[in-house]
Amino acid sequence: MLKSVFSGSGPGSKLLIVLALIVFLGLALTPFLFSGTRAMETGAKIAIFIVLVASYDLLLGYTGIVSFAHTVFFGFGAYGVALATQRMGSGWDALALGTLGGVALSVVLAFGVAMFSLRVRAIFFAMITMAVASAIAVLVSQLSWLTGGEDGMNIKIPRELTPAFRMDLEIFGTKITGRVLNYYLVFFSAFALFLLMLRVVSSPFGRVLQAIRENPFRAEAIGYRVVVYRTVATCLSAAIAALAGALFAIWLRYVGPDTTLSAELMIDILLMVVIGGMGTLWGAVLGAAIFVLAQSYLQVLMAQGAAATAALPLIPDLLNPDRWLLWLGLLFILSVYFFPTGIVGRLKAVK
Amino acid sequence: MTPSLETRDLTVRFGGHIAVNAVSCAFHPGALTAIVGPNGAGKTTWFNLISGQIRASSGKVLLEGRDISTLSASARAHAGLGRAFQLTNLFPALSVFENIRLTVQARRKAGLSLFRMADSRRDLILETEEILTRTRLTAQARAEVRTLPHGDQRKVEVALLLALRPKIFMFDEPTAGMSMDEAPVILSLIADIRKDPAATVLLVEHKMDVIRALADRIVVLHNGTLVADGPPGPVMASDVVREAYMGREIEDV
Numbered sequence: 099m100l101k102s103v104f105s106g107s108g109p110g111s112k113l114l115i116v117l118a119l120i121v122f123l124g125l126a127l128t129p130f131l132f133s134g135t136r137a138m139e140t141g142a143k144i145a146i147f148i149v150l151v152a153s154y155d156l157l158l159g160y161t162g163i164v165s166f167a168h169t170v171f172f173g174f175g176a177y178g179v180a181l182a183t184q185r186m187g188s189g190w191d192a193l194a195l196g197t198l199g200g201v202a203l204s205v206v207l208a209f210g211v212a213m214f215s216l217r218v219r220a221i222f223f224a225m226i227t228m229a230v231a232s233a234i235a236v237l238v239s240q241l242s243w244l245t246g247g248e249d250g251m252n253i254k255i256p257r258e259l260t261p262a263f264r265m266d267l268e269i270f271g272t273k274i275t276g277r278v279l280n281y282y283l284v285f286f287s288a289f290a291l292f293l294l295m296l297r298v299v300s301s302p303f304g305r306v307l308q309a310i311r312e313n314p315f316r317a318e319a320i321g322y323r324v325v326v327y328r329t330v331a332t333c334l335s336a337a338i339a340a341l342a343g344a345l346f347a348i349w350l351r352y353v354g355p356d357t358t359l360s361a362e363l364m365i366d367i368l369l370m371v372v373i374g375g376m377g378t379l380w381g382a383v384l385g386a387a388i389f390v391l392a393q394s395y396l397q398v399l400m401a402q403g404a405a406a407t408a409a410l411p412l413i414p415d416l417l418n419p420d421r422w423l424l425w426l427g428l429l430f431i432l433s434v435y436f437f438p439t440g441i442v443g444r445l446k447a448v449k
Numbered sequence: 450m451t452p453s454l455e456t457r458d459l460t461v462r463f464g465g466h467i468a469v470n471a472v473s474c475a476f477h478p479g480a481l482t483a484i485v486g487p488n489g490a491g492k493t494t495w496f497n498l499i500s501g502q503i504r505a506s507s508g509k510v511l512l513e514g515r516d517i518s519t520l521s522a523s524a525r526a527h528a529g530l531g532r533a534f535q536l537t538n539l540f541p542a543l544s545v546f547e548n549i550r551l552t553v554q555a556r557r558k559a560g561l562s563l564f565r566m567a568d569s570r571r572d573l574i575l576e577t578e579e580i581l582t583r584t585r586l587t588a589q590a591r592a593e594v595r596t597l598p599h600g601d602q603r604k605v606e607v608a609l610l611l612a613l614r615p616k617i618f619m620f621d622e623p624t625a626g627m628s629m630d631e632a633p634v635i636l637s638l639i640a641d642i643r644k645d646p647a648a649t650v651l652l653v654e655h656k657m658d659v660i661r662a663l664a665d666r667i668v669v670l671h672n673g674t675l676v677a678d679g680p681p682g683p684v685m686a687s688d689v690v691r692e693a694y695m696g697r698e699i700e701d702v
Binding site: 327 | 562
């Protein structure tokens with residue numbers, strides 16, 4: 099049964115199954131296991147980033163395409179929802195239409211970029227995507243009348259998804275509010291999208307993508323039109339990134355250039371793919387979970403550490419929460435040094 | 450009878466250098482043609498022109514009378530041109546099984562199905578297993594190609610060619626670098642293919658004993674030009690071939 103759910107591409111090693119299960123259960127039960135809004139914020143962000151990072155891995159890890167424009171599609175999905183709700187009000191129809199619009203625009207742009215540049219060498223393709231990404235980011239922050247500029251836009255969503263909506267229902271001591279419903283909308287959408295991507299990588303199409311990554315010259319020689327496959331992969335990956343963006347907008351009820359289109363976000367995505375392990379969607383699960391947890395809780399942990407060691411010299415200064423980026427950077431260097439093939443690559447090698 | 454494959458005045462220039470110079474040659478089914486010539490004679494470049502890895506500067510490639518000169522390499526593969534490469538050119542991090550299945554799948558145009566599982570295509574799996582048996586690679590089926598010894602990689606190279614079920618089989622030094630006890634597997638596979646009256650086989654080869662055993666005809670290239678064409682005996686004895694090889698390798702004929 100599980101085999102068909104995972105489309106035959108299960109995690110592979112025992113430890114990896116355990117870790118994936120922990121992430122799954124943790125996310126599935128976040129509203130009941132942990133109190134406070136911070137836990138739900140983190141859980142939803144992990145779920146969304148798993149989808150975003152996995153969709154990027156379809157390009158980078160499976161097909162061998164280096165693109166820096168992935169945030170653009172994430173942004174399109176988010177801004178699609180924002181613009182639709184701004185004009186149509188806070189109905190479900192606005193959410194659906196905004197999401198579809200974002201996805202459609204992403205696919206069109208991905209198609210254009212792919213057509214223009216998948217014929218050129220990989221390094222030039224990477225440069226073109228980088229140029230497109232910064233052009234769009236600048237455009238979005240300049241077109242204030244449309245996008246709200248640097249301030250971004252607040253998003254009105256259906257009342258059933260907001261904290262103000264309360265059901266007369268309590269499960270394990272947790273009141274079921276619209277916030278919880280919103281969380282599960284994010285969770286189940288992300289879960290479905292992840293399973294869909296597992297299916298794609300296990301399909302005949304997914305195998306061709308791997309063949310193209312390994313040897314595009316030979317893939318062409320045995321009869322695959324490499325340009326077509328790369329284009330389809332780029333469009334599919336863009337569509338899924340846009341869906342993740344729409345979920346992000348619906349969850350945050352806000353969209354701005356910094357949260358969806360920034361170069362920092364693109365680097366975060368790259369780091370999550372590399373830390374988790376390229377060429378396996380399970381890498382996205384672990385990469386996103388670890389990264390977002392570190393982002394959200396490293397400062398808290400450091401504050402506690404600093405307080406506990408207050409009597410000692412130097413150490414409290416090093417553990418000052420303001421230095422959290424230093425420690426995050428150190429963690430990345432260590433993880434890339436010790437797991438060059440990512441956590442999943444390392445675990446699969448152990449078996 | 451229309452030749453199964455023909456090149457007409459096929460020429461390619463790289464800057465000022467003419468690598469293949471107005472080569473006209475026709476091939477018919479049921480025969481194995483050995484293509485010989487010293488290193489740099491243009492044999493592999495001629496192959497690349499035929500299978501579409503590079504485009505000709507002028508001249509034509511005809512497959513069963515149809516001009517395929519403007520088709521991409523992938524379209525030529527679907528039209529029936531199958532190529533095994535001189536330098537092993539596989540999908541290194543994928544298994545032997547997956548390498549072959551991908552090729553079977555390419556021929557059957559099943560690659561663009563996104564939402565069904567690859568393993569649900571029993572037909573592809575059965576055909577892959579059959580090719581594994583024919584090429585004696587069943588034991589290595591699950592191994593990644595990059596972990597295999599050179600001889601087994603050469604076998605996979607031939608297996609991919611079989612998986613394409615082409616009309617034209619193009620072998621580029623299939624036994625290069627193989628040991629004496631590995632080469633016979635490949636050579637007997639080529640001998641089997643040659644027996645098929647519908648198959649046209651082109652074989653670039655240096656080893657004279659292989660040519661003597663398999664070739665029905667020999668074509669000699671020298672400096673990009675076709676200098677001799679005919680049955681093995683007379684061609685190998687001709688002055689032009691002695692000259693092309695500078696007396697080397699021909700002495701033992």
